[in-house]
Amino acid sequence: MGARKHKMAESIKEAKKSQYFATFRNIPSSPRKMRYVADLVRGMEVSKALATLKFCSKDASKDLEKLLRSAIANWEQKNDSKAENGELYISKIFVNEGATLKRMRPAPQGRGYRIRKRSNHVTIFVDAKSNDEK
Numbered sequence: 001m002g003a004r005k006h007k008m009a010e011s012i013k014e015a016k017k018s019q020y021f022a023t024f025r026n027i028p029s030s031p032r033k034m035r036y037v038a039d040l041v042r043g044m045e046v047s048k049a050l051a052t053l054k055f056c057s058k059d060a061s062k063d064l065e066k067l068l069r070s071a072i073a074n075w076e077q078k079n080d081s082k083a084e085n086g087e088l089y090i091s092k093i094f095v096n097e098g099a100t101l102k103r104m105r106p107a108p109q110g111r112g113y114r115i116r117k118r119s120n121h122v123t124i125f126v127d128a129k130s131n132d133e134k
Contacts, residue, residue, distance in 0.1 A: 019125060019127075020071060020074050020075040020078060020125065020126050020127065021071060021074065021092075021123060021124060021125045021126070022067050022068075022070040022071035022074055022123070022124055023067075023121065023122070023123045023124075024063060024066070024067040024070075024121070024122045024123075025098065025121045026098050026099065026119050026121070027060075027063050027098070027119060027120050027121070027122065028117070028119050029059065029060050029063075029118070029119070029120065030118040030120065031095050031096070031097045031098075031118065031120040033058070033059075033060050034060045034063075034064070034095045034120050034122060035095045036058065036060070037053070037056060037058050037060045037061050037064050038064065038093050038094070038095050038122065040052055040053075040056065041053060041064070041068075041090055041093065042090060042093050043089065043090060043091075044089065044090055045086055045088065045089045046068065046072060046083065046087075046088040046089060046090065046126060047085055047086070049068060049090055050065060050068060050069070053065040053068065063122070064122065064124075067122055067124055068090070068124055068126075071124045071125070071126045072088065072126060074126075075088060075126050075128070079128075086129070087128050087129060088126050088127070088128055088129075089126065089127060089129060090124060090125070090126055091125045091126060091127040092123075092124070092125040093122070093123070093124045093125070094122070094123055095120050095121070095122050096120065096121045096122075096123075097118070097119075097120060097121075098118070098119035098120050098121050099119055100116050100117065100118050100119070101116070101117040101119075102114060102115070102116060102117075103115040103116075103117060
C-alpha cells in the first residue's frame, strides 16, 4: 500500500471511531424489499423506529429491528452510558446489493428459466441529538 492510500485509510479509520453504526451483511431478501422498510424509519428517533419495525408486517422489518438494536448497543458501549428516550436518532441508513445466487428452473420443451436469489447489505448509523437540537 502506498503512502497516500495508507494516510487515507488511517483518516477513514479515525473518522469511524466517532461514528456509531452497525452493518448486517448477506440478508437473504432483495434490496428493493429492504429499502421499502428502511425508508419507513429513516431519520426517526430510535424508540419510535423500534416500535414501527416491531409492528410492521414486512418480513424484512425483523432483520432491520435486530440491526437497529445492535447499533444502539454499539453507541452505548462507545459512550459508557445507557441510551435514554429521545436521545438517539437514525442519522443514516442505506441498503446495498449483495451477492446474487443464480439458479435454473426447468421450463417447457427442454429450456431453463433463470432464477436470481438476491441478497443485500444494510448499514445503520445512529447519532445523539445535541442540546441545541432538542
